[in-house]
Amino acid sequence: MKSLDLWFEEYGESHQNPTNQKIHKVAVPGIFFSVAGFLWLIPSLSVAGVNIAPYFIVLAFVLGFYAMMSIKAFIVMTAFSMFCTLILVQLQHAQVSVFVLSSALFIPLWILQFVGHHIEGKKPSFFKDIQFLLIGPAWVFHFFFPLTKHDS
Incomplete structure (x- = not known):
């Protein structure tokens, strides 16, 4: 598995322009929240008499993804x-x-x-690898909280 440092380095290649970075600092957390909102609306499933909300199942996988790369990223996310x-x-x-x-x-x-x-002149990273949709939020937060060994 790729390290968070490598993910950030690769993600950062198409996020060098300061205007694009500012846009991402607002848009990425907002998109994360909106996707969470859509997932929130999916009705709970009943399995063996226990209600299970798909929201929390997806969230567990997402947070597991961060935990595999960095405890700091896991905590912040x-x-x-x-x-x-x-x-x-x-x-x-x-x-x-x-x-x-x-x-x-x-x-x-x-x-x-x-x-x-468009301002940056480069395609979004997720066109190359869908996992960048999860890297983006951590990349935004690393500006405020160091999430990798390289940032510490």
């Missing part, structure tokens, strides 16, 4: 995921449409991402 979950609970309690909000974030933020890559 777990904290952000908990924040997203808390917001989703609060939105649901306030009877705000999570679908409408997630859609209102997802579409324009992806457009903004493509604008950033």
